[in-house]
Structure formats: C-alpha cells, structure tokens
Amino acid sequence: MSRCSMVRHAGGTRRRLQALSRERIIEASIDLLDSSGEDGLTFRALSERLSTGPGAIYGHIPNKSELLIAACDSIVARALNVSSAGATPEATIRGLALRLFDTIDAHPWVGSALSRAPGRLPMVRILESIARPVCALGVPDEEQWATVGALLNYILGVGGKNAANGQLARTLGLDRSDFLGSVSAAWSELDPAEYPFTQSVAGQLLTHDDRADFLAGIDLILRGIDSSRRSRAAKAGASRR
Amino acid sequence: MSRCSMVRHAGGTRRRLQALSRERIIEASIDLLDSSGEDGLTFRALSERLSTGPGAIYGHIPNKSELLIAACDSIVARALNVSSAGATPEATIRGLALRLFDTIDAHPWVGSALSRAPGRLPMVRILESIARPVCALGVPDEEQWATVGALLNYILGVGGKNAANGQLARTLGLDRSDFLGSVSAAWSELDPAEYPFTQSVAGQLLTHDDRADFLAGIDLILRGIDSSRRSRAAKAGASRR
DNA sequence: GCGCCGATGGAACGTCGTTCCAATGTATTG
DNA sequence: CAATACATTGGAACGACGTTCCATCGGCGC
Structure with a gap:
C-alpha cells in the first residue's frame, strides 16, 4: 500500500x-x-x-481487561474534568453525582467496567473527587471512609442499575420504556402477599423521574452527614461549658 | 452403564x-x-x-445467564430466609445488611450476578426485604423509593466491591491481604498533590475492619432517614398549632 | 413384549481472547 | 546511497467458550 x-x-x-x-x-x-x-x-x-x-x-x-479499564478511565477523566470553584460542598457533591449519573447513562458500559476494576485509576479518580467536598464538609477523619463509601456506592449503584437496564433492553431489542414496561408488568404479576412493596412501585416504574429520584437519595445521605455534624457540634458545646 | x-x-x-x-x-x-x-x-x-x-x-x-440468575436467587433466598420478629426496624435493617454483606463475602460471584440482573427475582427479594423495615420506620410513600434505593445500592455496592477485591485477588493468585497490600502500595505511589485523600487512606486499607466500616455507612443512611422524619414531624407540629 | 417419545450426551459450529511468526517498513550503519 | 538491524504489523492458528443439533437410549403406555 x-x-x-x-x-x-x-x-x-x-x-x-x-x-x-x-x-x-x-x-x-x-x-x-x-x-x-x-x-x-x-x-x-x-x-x-x-x-x-x-x-x-x-x-x-496488554489485554482486553486493561483496554476496558483504559477506555473507562478516559471517559471518567473527561467527566470529572470540571471545576466547581465557589460552590458549597453540598452543591459540589450534587453536581458531581449528577455528572457521573449522566456519564454512565450516556456510556452504560462504564458502570460495569468500574465495578470490575476496584482500586484502579478510574475508581481512584472518582473516590478523590467525592472525598474533596466531603472533607470540606468537616467530616472527621474516622468517618470519612464510611461517608465517601456511602456516596460512592450509591452513585455508582444507581448509575449502574440504570445502565444495566439500558444494556439489557438493547440486548432484548427493546427500547428503554418498552423494557421498563415489561419489568413493570412482571412485577405486577407477583404475589401481593409476598411482594407488597415491589407490587406497589411497579406502576411508578414507568412514570418516575430517574434523575429526581437519584438526587433524592443523594440528599438523604447528605442529611445523614449533616445530622452527624450537628450531634457532634452539640456534644462539643456541652462538654465545653 | x-x-x-x-x-x-x-x-x-x-x-x-x-x-x-x-x-x-x-x-x-x-x-x-x-x-x-x-x-x-x-x-x-x-x-x-x-x-x-x-x-x-x-x-x-434456557441459557447461561438464566443459570447464573437461578444460582444467585438460590443463595439470596437462603440468606433472606431469616425471621427478624420483635426487632426494631433499625435493627432489622442492620441485621439484613450484615447478612447480605456476609453472603456476598462468602459467594463473591453473587455480587456481580445481582448487578447483571436488575429487576429479576433475586433483586426483587432483596428490594422487598429492605422495603419492609423502611416502611415500618414511617418513611412516607414519596420518599420510599429513594430511601430503599440508597440502602440497596449501598449494601450491594460495598458488598460487590469487597467481592470484586476477592475475585481479582484469586485471579492474580494472591490471597486477600496480599492483594490489598498491592493496592495500598499502588495508592501510596500516587501523586499526593493530585490524590491526597486516596494517599491518606492507603495505609488504612490494610488495617481497617470492612464490616465495621460497612455498618458505619448503614448508620449514616439511617441517620439521614431519621433526620427526615424529625423535620417532617416538626413541620407537622408547627402547622397544627 | 413392543414401540413411542421425551430425555440425554457427545459431536460440531461459530466466535471469542490470545499467541505466534513471517513479512513489512523504518532507522542506523558502512 | 546501499545494506543491515530491528521494532511494528497483521493474519493465521490455538484452545475454550456458549449454543445447537441429532443419533441414541431408557421408561412408560398399549
């Protein structure tokens, strides 16, 4: 040639x-x-x-596994390469979470790639991005790991579940809402005595706003962090007087 | 024969x-x-x-995917088949979380199998088991999904990460602590300017108690739930007088 | 006791990740 | 500028996988 x-x-x-x-x-x-x-x-x-x-x-x-991690890292690095100067730690965490949610939604394979590469560079990038605002919230050293872990796993868990839905829908040749419809239908046919909660949310599955629900969960965890901070402050105040 | x-x-x-x-x-x-x-x-x-x-x-x-889901469901059903009558909802959630954590630790493949079967029976079982005590906590309908989601994803996320560590260690022919040691070493060599948090927890990786950290995260989320309940009660009380 | 039919298990197909090596084209040397 | 050395290339080949196919077999109804 x-x-x-x-x-x-x-x-x-x-x-x-x-x-x-x-x-x-x-x-x-x-x-x-x-x-x-x-x-x-x-x-x-x-x-x-x-x-x-x-x-x-x-x-x-070197091999396919490393190729997948490298591709994943490329996407993650791009997603995290946004400055959040001037925002409150809470707003930073919310923004970060939404950015990761949207990234995994746009590239569903990133979710499962992340879960198969614990401790590797893409995961470390995310860990670090979450830890920074968590530290800024004043979470004490001994609680940082659990706090970061709660946020990290929630974000990647919900994102990954969303992505898995999309992947599975693609595999079955359905579009997203058709797939959710079939899941919803399957849930509706469960025994109400044994699975009351699942049955009751089966209908919501089609109409609910994934992003809004996702953010509600983030806020729940943020409230837990804030609650810890308050009780710590109260104790410190009590012992000081 | x-x-x-x-x-x-x-x-x-x-x-x-x-x-x-x-x-x-x-x-x-x-x-x-x-x-x-x-x-x-x-x-x-x-x-x-x-x-x-x-x-x-x-x-x-029918195929390998269904076989994996069926095997997963068998383990999950066994793990959830424990009565928690008489316990507070918080204690029930903690017990359930620990049981799932230990189950995934004992059968690491269950973690990844669950993440590849969203909406299927094993996942529904877990969803239902978590939802029951959450409802007992008095979480209102519109927050139940986010609350259950936060707990579910945290539990499966941490469990899955643990399991992934174990799997990867096995693949590399190392035992668990050797593997964590190599991750810890890799983290220690990261640029401290770019990855300060990861560097600072690199040492803890070897000594920390996985189960204790896991429970701390559960408690964080439970505090968030409780905080929501209190602020809702305060609002209701204010509007009533 | 005999034939039927679902259950069985081993061969075969296409695809995968990975390895291997002859051929290619670049850089260095004389 | 020609010849050699060498890393890169790309296509063939290997073993293992999920899955399909079908000749065979074993238990049941007649």
Whole structure:
C-alpha cells in the first residue's frame, strides 16, 4: 500500500501516518462500546475499525481487561474534568453525582467496567473527587471512609442499575420504556402477599423521574452527614461549658 | 452403564436415579462458582460434574445467564430466609445488611450476578426485604423509593466491591491481604498533590475492619432517614398549632 | 413384549481472547 | 546511497467458550 509514508515527529518515535497508538486504540474502543454495547468490544471488530489485525493491538495494550479499564478511565477523566470553584460542598457533591449519573447513562458500559476494576485509576479518580467536598464538609477523619463509601456506592449503584437496564433492553431489542414496561408488568404479576412493596412501585416504574429520584437519595445521605455534624457540634458545646 | 435404574416417584415424572433436574444443576453450579470463581461456571465443567454432556443441561435451563440468575436467587433466598420478629426496624435493617454483606463475602460471584440482573427475582427479594423495615420506620410513600434505593445500592455496592477485591485477588493468585497490600502500595505511589485523600487512606486499607466500616455507612443512611422524619414531624407540629 | 417419545450426551459450529511468526517498513550503519 | 538491524504489523492458528443439533437410549403406555 503506497498510502503509507514516513513522517518526522518531534519525539521521533512515530513511524507512519495513522500509526497505531494507545490513544487511537482507546478512542476506537470507546466508539465501539458506545455504538454496540459491552459485547461490541472485540479485538476483531476493533482491528477491523483500525484497519489492522488483532495481533497488532497487543503491542500497545496488554489485554482486553486493561483496554476496558483504559477506555473507562478516559471517559471518567473527561467527566470529572470540571471545576466547581465557589460552590458549597453540598452543591459540589450534587453536581458531581449528577455528572457521573449522566456519564454512565450516556456510556452504560462504564458502570460495569468500574465495578470490575476496584482500586484502579478510574475508581481512584472518582473516590478523590467525592472525598474533596466531603472533607470540606468537616467530616472527621474516622468517618470519612464510611461517608465517601456511602456516596460512592450509591452513585455508582444507581448509575449502574440504570445502565444495566439500558444494556439489557438493547440486548432484548427493546427500547428503554418498552423494557421498563415489561419489568413493570412482571412485577405486577407477583404475589401481593409476598411482594407488597415491589407490587406497589411497579406502576411508578414507568412514570418516575430517574434523575429526581437519584438526587433524592443523594440528599438523604447528605442529611445523614449533616445530622452527624450537628450531634457532634452539640456534644462539643456541652462538654465545653 | 448399569448403575442407572428406574425409580418410582410420587409425582411420577422422574425417570432415573440421579436424574438431571433444575435443582441438581443449580446446586452443582453453586459448588462450581464457589470453588472456581465466576469464570469457573462452564457448561463443560458443569456437565462433567453432573456426568452428562453440555447439551443435556439445556433441557432444564434456557441459557447461561438464566443459570447464573437461578444460582444467585438460590443463595439470596437462603440468606433472606431469616425471621427478624420483635426487632426494631433499625435493627432489622442492620441485621439484613450484615447478612447480605456476609453472603456476598462468602459467594463473591453473587455480587456481580445481582448487578447483571436488575429487576429479576433475586433483586426483587432483596428490594422487598429492605422495603419492609423502611416502611415500618414511617418513611412516607414519596420518599420510599429513594430511601430503599440508597440502602440497596449501598449494601450491594460495598458488598460487590469487597467481592470484586476477592475475585481479582484469586485471579492474580494472591490471597486477600496480599492483594490489598498491592493496592495500598499502588495508592501510596500516587501523586499526593493530585490524590491526597486516596494517599491518606492507603495505609488504612490494610488495617481497617470492612464490616465495621460497612455498618458505619448503614448508620449514616439511617441517620439521614431519621433526620427526615424529625423535620417532617416538626413541620407537622408547627402547622397544627 | 413392543414401540413411542421425551430425555440425554457427545459431536460440531461459530466466535471469542490470545499467541505466534513471517513479512513489512523504518532507522542506523558502512 | 546501499545494506543491515530491528521494532511494528497483521493474519493465521490455538484452545475454550456458549449454543445447537441429532443419533441414541431408557421408561412408560398399549
């Protein structure tokens, strides 16, 4: 193929036009994941999109698991790269939570990728972003881990559930509301004696606002944090007088 | 093989001794998942353990995804089949949370199986178990979904993260504390300017008590619920006088 | 005792992640 | 500028997977 030609690069290591690179591979992976879902990321489909063979990719990425983590990290880093200067810690947490919620909604595969890479860079980024405003709220050291954990798991849990719904709907060839409709119908047919709560919310499943419910949960946790702060302040005040 | 012989069964449908059945398949699947992890469940390994061929299993189970959900449901049902009569709603929630935490710890694959089956029976069981004491706490209808969601996602999130740690450790051939040690070491080497919180908790990772931290998070959410209740009661009292 | 029919289990198919290696094209050397 | 050294490439091949298919078999009704 004569379309290949040499190129002088500042760093000097790049060889060809359109040369394979970690960045190009990750970008193509994200495209593939967004357009074809979690199962759409395949070394064959990826190599075809990059006009190369499956083996070539292994020169830049050690394996599929690392590729998924890298793609995930790229999305997460983009989502968290927003300044929230001047906002209250509560508003920062709410904004952060919504941004993550929307990100996972737009890239459903990110949710499950995160849960399969505990302690890795994308997760650490999120941990850190949540911890900063939590510390700003004055949560004492010994409660920080539990507090951050509560927020982190709630955010990723709800986001992931939403994403799982979307993924499953895609797999079944339904759109989102059709899928929720089928779940709602299945819930309605449960034994009311054994599953009273599930039955009663079956109807809400179709009409409720996911984002609003999500925020209500965040506020619930924030109230718990505030309640701890108040009781701590009261105790300190009592012992001081 | 002459070890097969007929058997008279009350219902009359069973044909052979050791006949294949949904129950036997699920039981064997749980054994396999417990002993060899999430990747250990294979139709080949399963059929070998059941002394049959891979094709025979499809007479009782539609596909692998359903098999995993069924195995998961079996474990979840067992975990939730405990009476908590006489306990306060708070104590019931705490007990339920700990039981789920320990169950996922003992069967790490349950965590990821749950996250891949939103709205299915095992998830509904858990939803219902959490909703019952939440309703008993007097949470009003419009807040129930968010409240139950906060608890549910926190419990499954922390449990799942724990489980993921265990799974990953197994895959890497390390035991749990060695794995946590390697994560802790990786976190320690992060840029302190960019990841101050993560760095500061890196040390705690090895020494902290997972269950205690988990319960602290549950209490945080319970405090949030209680705080909502109090402010609602205050408002009602003010408008009444 | 015989034939029927569902249950069975092993072979086979297509796809996956991954490995391997000959061929390619770039950089360095003489 | 020609020849060599070497990293990158890409396509073939491997083993394992989920799933399908169908010849065979075993228990039941006649």
